[in-house]
Amino acid sequence: MSQHELHTPAPGRRWTATIAPLTVGVLIGLAILVGLLVLAPGKHRAGMAETETIPAAAVHAASPPAASATASPAIDNSRRTAIVEAAERVGHAVVTLSVVQTRVVSTTPGDFFEPFFRDMIPQYRYREQIPSMGSGFIISKDGYVLTNEHVVHGADRITAILPDGRNLTGKIVGSHPQYDLAVVKIDGKNLPTAPLGSSGDLMVGEWAIAIGNPFGFLLNDTQPTVTAGVISATRRDIKAQAQSAGIYKNMIQTDAAINPGNSGGPLVNARGEVIGVNTFIFTKSGGSEGIGFAIPIDAAKRVVDEIIHYGRVRNVWIGVSTWELTPYVAERLQTTDRKGLYVAAVDRGSPADKAGVKVGDIIRKVNGTEVSDGNEAYRVIFGASVGDTIALTLEREGKLFTVRLLLEESPEG
Numbered sequence: 001m002s003q004h005e006l007h008t009p010a011p012g013r014r015w016t017a018t019i020a021p022l023t024v025g026v027l028i029g030l031a032i033l034v035g036l037l038v039l040a041p042g043k044h045r046a047g048m049a050e051t052e053t054i055p056a057a058a059v060h061a062a063s064p065p066a067a068s069a070t071a072s073p074a075i076d077n078s079r080r081t082a083i084v085e086a087a088e089r090v091g092h093a094v095v096t097l098s099v100v101q102t103r104v105v106s107t108t109p110g111d112f113f114e115p116f117f118r119d120m121i122p123q124y125r126y127r128e129q130i131p132s133m134g135s136g137f138i139i140s141k142d143g144y145v146l147t148n149e150h151v152v153h154g155a156d157r158i159t160a161i162l163p164d165g166r167n168l169t170g171k172i173v174g175s176h177p178q179y180d181l182a183v184v185k186i187d188g189k190n191l192p193t194a195p196l197g198s199s200g201d202l203m204v205g206e207w208a209i210a211i212g213n214p215f216g217f218l219l220n221d222t223q224p225t226v227t228a229g230v231i232s233a234t235r236r237d238i239k240a241q242a243q244s245a246g247i248y249k250n251m252i253q254t255d256a257a258i259n260p261g262n263s264g265g266p267l268v269n270a271r272g273e274v275i276g277v278n279t280f281i282f283t284k285s286g287g288s289e290g291i292g293f294a295i296p297i298d299a300a301k302r303v304v305d306e307i308i309h310y311g312r313v314r315n316v317w318i319g320v321s322t323w324e325l326t327p328y329v330a331e332r333l334q335t336t337d338r339k340g341l342y343v344a345a346v347d348r349g350s351p352a353d354k355a356g357v358k359v360g361d362i363i364r365k366v367n368g369t370e371v372s373d374g375n376e377a378y379r380v381i382f383g384a385s386v387g388d389t390i391a392l393t394l395e396r397e398g399k400l401f402t403v404r405l406l407l408e409e410s411p412e413g
Contacts, residue, residue, distance in 0.1 A: 089272030197273025212265025319350020
């Protein structure tokens with residue numbers, strides 16, 4: 001045997017030597033694969049088990065909340081605001097006033113033909129009933145209703161429609177055009193009333209709720225309408241128009257919507273107390289533009305007391321006749337200050353006479369307010385009642401002094 005043969009392995013031994021390492025590797029690989037296959041489902045099951053043990057609260061916190069079919073109590077409670085409470089407290093006492101007025105209408109041939117046929121064609125007159133509607137509110141259990149005078153002015157028939165559907169006939173107890181207030185009496189049982197507050201401490205910016213029946217003739221519903229805003233201003237003096245008999249002084253201004261039919265309804269604060277009587281608006285379109293005015297309830301209560309107790313508002317009496325300080329009068333009095341009123345006459349036994357006012361005095365101020373004519377003086381004392389005291393600042397012989405008058409009822413009533 002050659003040396004080469006001695007050192008060269010036989011073919012069979014070479015295969016055996018090669019296959020052995022491969023076999024071991026394959027077996028190791030198979031063992032690892034089997035282990036992975038066996039352990040993988042266990043780890044998967046363990047992972048699922050860990051997921052199932054997560055607290056339900058954590059799951060809900062992580063996921064978006066589902067929509068609820070009903071609102072939570074907190075949301076329900078938040079809807080019951082002060083406005084809701086005030087509307088419920090006063091709304092049941094607000095009435096719709098259906099008013100029928102009678103107007104006499106006359107027919108003529110016309111403007112062009114009238115001069116020619118005035119004596120030949122007689123005028124034909126007939127009565128026409130005009131329906132209108134406003135608001136009011138019950139202030140006493142025995143059926144007194146407060147409203148505006150212009151709502152019931154010239155009424156032949158008044159029907160008060162309550163929120164519960166009752167229709168009650170109303171009768172005017174008394175009214176006053178200059179105050180633009182009226183009291184109507186209705187007969188009924190278990191009548192609801194509106195609590196009256198005070199208008200003396202109103203704050204600009206506080207809630208104001210207007211309740212009434214705007215356009216009530218278009219709505220087949222007896223429930224009043226509620227609008228909300230704020231007190232925009234107080235103590236507003238409104239210049240009266242020529243055709244208006246009312247004197248609107250110390251008015252409450254609000255941006256709560258007031259529309260035709262709201263007149264006579266209550267203006268209410270957040271406590272559910274009436275603080276004013278809705279009266280009119282400033283508007284260019286005929287609808288609400290956020291500038292409405294109400295008569296202060298303190299002034300209204302004094303008028304109501306007068307009407308209920310005396311059947312009228314007693315006119316106060318001062319007992320002086322005055323002239324305006326025209327340039328001619330001022331020259332004769334040798335004064336350059338034309339602000340004031342010259343006392344031309346004093347009624348004997350009048351409050352002015354008792355206070356010491358004399359002919360020739362110049363009234364410079366009334367209750368501390370300068371006056372230049374009779375209308376200004378009247379506006380200053382407007383709202384004063386019999387028994388009240390007013391102050392007159394007089395000038396006599398160049399000296400100023402103040403006297404106080406105890407107001408009495410006018411002898412003419």
